[in-house]
Amino acid sequence: LAKTTQPISMDSYEGQEVNITCSHNNIATNDYITWYQQFPSQGPRFIIQGYKTKVTNEVASLFIPADRKSSTLSLPRVSLSDTAVYYCLVGDRQAGTALIFGKGTTLSVSS
Amino acid sequence: DAGVTQSPTHLIKTRGQQVTLRCSSQSGHNTVSWYQQVLGQGPQFIFQYYEKEERGRGNFPDRFSARQFPNYSSELNVNALLLGDSALYLCASSSEGQGLKEQYFGPGTRLTVT
Numbered sequence: 149l150a151k152t153t154q155p156i157s158m159d160s161y162e163g164q165e166v167n168i169t170c171s172h173n174n175i176a177t178n179d180y181i182t183w184y185q186q187f188p189s190q191g192p193r194f195i196i197q198g199y200k201t202k203v204t205n206e207v208a209s210l211f212i213p214a215d216r217k218s219s220t221l222s223l224p225r226v227s228l229s230d231t232a233v234y235y236c237l238v239g240d241r242q243a244g245t246a247l248i249f250g251k252g253t254t255l256s257v258s259s
Numbered sequence: 260d261a262g263v264t265q266s267p268t269h270l271i272k273t274r275g276q277q278v279t280l281r282c283s284s285q286s287g288h289n290t291v292s293w294y295q296q297v298l299g300q301g302p303q304f305i306f307q308y309y310e311k312e313e314r315g316r317g318n319f320p321d322r323f324s325a326r327q328f329p330n331y332s333s334e335l336n337v338n339a340l341l342l343g344d345s346a347l348y349l350c351a352s353s354s355e356g357q358g359l360k361e362q363y364f365g366p367g368t369r370l371t372v373t
Contacts, residue, residue: 189366189367189369190364190366190367191263191349191350191351191364191365191366191367192302192349192364193364194361194362194363233301235301246294246304246307246315246317247292247294247302247304247351247362248304249294249301249302249303250301251300251301252301
């Protein structure tokens with residue numbers, strides 16, 4: 149079973165910042181939080197991963213509070229091409245295990 | 260490096276038939292995982308193979324089987340197809356120790372069972 153809870157869908161306009169929050173109340177001490185993006189009829193693609201506080205890369209930021217029971221993916225200035233399904237996953241970084249996906253959040257960006 | 264490739268892209272089968280899906284992993288990767296994605300749902304884990312040995316299995320019936328070859332490519336076999344097996348089948352490759360982060364997915368095989 150997925151260990152995360154996300155909103156089913158979100159709407160936004162081009163140029164806005166989008167924040168998608170994921171709940172993971174039962175996260176283990178050694179679990180990392182990872183986000184994937186999936187476009188229709190394509191395989192998921194890694195976006196960002198973090199363990200605590202804040203992580204930033206060229207496409208997104210990930211905010212993780214001290215209790216680690218939730219995390220927020222932040223997409224700055226979204227464009228139409230950011231319309232996709234976003235998945236939050238948790239798991240042991242060292243395990244090399246399979247990914248357990250939930251239903252994800254469908255983000256729709258309009259002009 | 261072509262990344263993870265899958266064949267065929269699309270496939271139509273009849274109930275009761277058998278199907279074999281193929282996956283070529285990314286260069287340097289020794290772990291392959293298979294996922295089934297039904298429309299509107301997230302991918303569901305089927306199998307994981309590491310160095311040609313099964314390392315994990317999801318909640319799928321015995322009609323589903325897989326194997327990994329010495330070159331780390333993989334095949335997924337499904338016997339006695341049901342209408343409910345219609346889905347996008349995804350293959351992902353990774354290296355040992357990469358965990359959640361470095362899983363590279365192929366484009367998938369769209370299987371339709373009629």
